[in-house]
Amino acid sequence: MAKSSSVFVCTSCGAQTRQFFGKCSSCGSWNSLVEQLQSAAPAADTRRRRPVPNPAEGGEGQPKRSEPIQSVGERPLQRLATGYGEFDRVLGGGLVPGSLVLLGGDPGIGKSTLLLQSCRSMAGRTSVLYVSAEESAQQVKLRWRRLAEVPGADGAGAEGQNLGADFQLLAETDLELVLQELEALRPAVAIIDSIQALHDAELGSAPGSVAQVRECAAALARIAKRQNTALLLVGHVTKEGMLAGPKVLEHLVDAVLTFEGDRFASHRLLRAAKNRFGATHELGVFEMRDRGLAEVTNPSELFLGGDEPSAGTATIVACEGTRPLVVELQSLVSTTSYASPRRTATGIGTNRLHQILAVLEKHLGLPLSRFDCYLAVAGGLEVEEPAADLGVAAAVVASYRDLTMPPGTVLVGELGLGGQLRPVGQLELRLGEAARLGFTRAVVPKGTGLAKVAAGLGLQLLEASTVAAALVAALGVNPADDRM
Numbered sequence: 308m309a310k311s312s313s314v315f316v317c318t319s320c321g322a323q324t325r326q327f328f329g330k331c332s333s334c335g336s337w338n339s340l341v342e343q344l345q346s347a348a349p350a351a352d353t354r355r356r357r358p359v360p361n362p363a364e365g366g367e368g369q370p371k372r373s374e375p376i377q378s379v380g381e382r383p384l385q386r387l388a389t390g391y392g393e394f395d396r397v398l399g400g401g402l403v404p405g406s407l408v409l410l411g412g413d414p415g416i417g418k419s420t421l422l423l424q425s426c427r428s429m430a431g432r433t434s435v436l437y438v439s440a441e442e443s444a445q446q447v448k449l450r451w452r453r454l455a456e457v458p459g460a461d462g463a464g465a466e467g468q469n470l471g472a473d474f475q476l477l478a479e480t481d482l483e484l485v486l487q488e489l490e491a492l493r494p495a496v497a498i499i500d501s502i503q504a505l506h507d508a509e510l511g512s513a514p515g516s517v518a519q520v521r522e523c524a525a526a527l528a529r530i531a532k533r534q535n536t537a538l539l540l541v542g543h544v545t546k547e548g549m550l551a552g553p554k555v556l557e558h559l560v561d562a563v564l565t566f567e568g569d570r571f572a573s574h575r576l577l578r579a580a581k582n583r584f585g586a587t588h589e590l591g592v593f594e595m596r597d598r599g600l601a602e603v604t605n606p607s608e609l610f611l612g613g614d615e616p617s618a619g620t621a622t623i624v625a626c627e628g629t630r631p632l633v634v635e636l637q638s639l640v641s642t643t644s645y646a647s648p649r650r651t652a653t654g655i656g657t658n659r660l661h662q663i664l665a666v667l668e669k670h671l672g673l674p675l676s677r678f679d680c681y682l683a684v685a686g687g688l689e690v691e692e693p694a695a696d697l698g699v700a701a702a703v704v705a706s707y708r709d710l711t712m713p714p715g716t717v718l719v720g721e722l723g724l725g726g727q728l729r730p731v732g733q734l735e736l737r738l739g740e741a742a743r744l745g746f747t748r749a750v751v752p753k754g755t756g757l758a759k760v761a762a763g764l765g766l767q768l769l770e771a772s773t774v775a776a777a778l779v780a781a782l783g784v785n786p787a788d789d790r791m
């Protein structure tokens with residue numbers, strides 16, 4: 308090993324210092340610095356130095372000289388279907404050859420299951436290498452068999468008998484052996500499960516440390532780009548809810564996907580946090596069954612309560628990327644027995660709830676500060692966008708006044724602090740989804756210009772410019788009226 312001076316790298320922002328500090332001087336996080344031997348990077352480079360591949364024969368080879376942008380040839384991206392329509396959409400239309408995708412998520416959420424099932428489907432069409440650094444080959448085989456028995460578990464289900472013919476499995480943690488196998492097989496798709504479990508013997512640090520994760524990923528990335536292999540890396544999420552060494556890997560990969568969900572609920576959500584080949588904030592919905600993951604193509608049904616309409620519920624149309632989701636909100640407002648009332652929200656930020664309650668108190672004159680308020684989004688979904696505000700307000704007011712929303716009503720709109728109802732994006736898409744699920748009334752901000760569209764969809768469009776007017780339109784009575 309060459310000269311071994313060491314630097315300290317921050318695991319949360321990637322900043323480097325020569326000296327150890329308890330607090331990172333760059334991002335301010337505590338105890339995030341880890342030691343890294345500096346000889347590591349150059350050593351890894353020399354070891355794998357080889358002649359520059361000839362662009363003519365390399366297929367995806369890079370030109371050696373710059374060229375005018377007009378003369379750069381455009382080739383359509385040849386995307387590879389993963390077998391799951393939901394997975395493909397989040398990727399931006401399928402796996403791009405030569406791209407690097409990081410799939411993160413809590414342990415046990417189903418990352419290995421998702422990838423193994425995709426492998427089943429892809430192996431019928433192309434060559435796949437699955438590197439299992441966490442489970443033994445037998446364990447993977449057992450699971451693979453279990454999944455393989457499910458008819459149509461791969462989505463298409465059409466690959467028939469040759470399933471697994473091109474599916475190579477390698478249970479290995481040594482980076483060097485994995486690289487060798489990649490070079491020998493030159494698979495179209497390679498899966499590394501997980502990047503934290505791989506280790507480079509030339510580095511002093513332990514597997515999973517920032518230095519290891521970074522070097523392993525960089526070495527894999529070099530080979531994948533050169534061979535045009537689509538590389539899927541599995542990454543674990545740390546206790547703080549971040550991908551281990553987040554900034555260290557994010558810049559290196561083309562897409563960062565996160566797989567999330569409630570361990571107690573069966574559905575799982577796949578999101579893109581970064582994607583060089585597609586839109587971010589796309590959402591894929593899956594359900595964990597006893598024999599693997601199945602895609603949920605109609606997720607709105609998952610997030611609708613499905614019960615009889617009751618007081619304190621309201622339905623909104625949230626938008627995740629280009630995907631509209633009809634979601635039910637439930638609220639419970641009850642007289643408080645505490646000095647400061649309780650406000651609890653699941654699936655929506657508590658600060659957002661506080662703000663909406665303040666707007667209702669000020670502009671509708673409802674004395675909500677004397678009431679506890681609980682709010683929940685059905686199905687465990689997290690709704691971040693402000694377009695849910697009107698729905699939250701309606702659920703709270705309906706619970707406070709003990710009113711039931713007329714059936715078939717959806718509400719969409721952002722609340723301004725002055726009590727105005729602000730326009731939201733992708734309204735046409737949201738209305739389409741609501742109509743598709745049989746909703747008949749939509750309360751929306753004024754000035755949408757979508758009256759014709761709504762009429763065509765069979766939706767009654769109720770436009771309002773303030774939250775007070777919107778609630779009157781939605782509930783059919785004036786909730787601010789004290790004689791209620």
Ligand code: TYD
Nearest residue numbers: 414415416417418419420595596597598599
């Ligand atoms: P796994 O893919 O091993 O998670 P990860 O790789 O993200 O750590 O998924 C593990 C969980 O999924 C495990 O708790 C059991 C459950 N599971 C099922 O419910 N059905 C199945 O068919 C499989 C394979 C797993």
Ligand code: MG
Nearest residue numbers: 418419441500
């Ligand atoms: Mg796993």
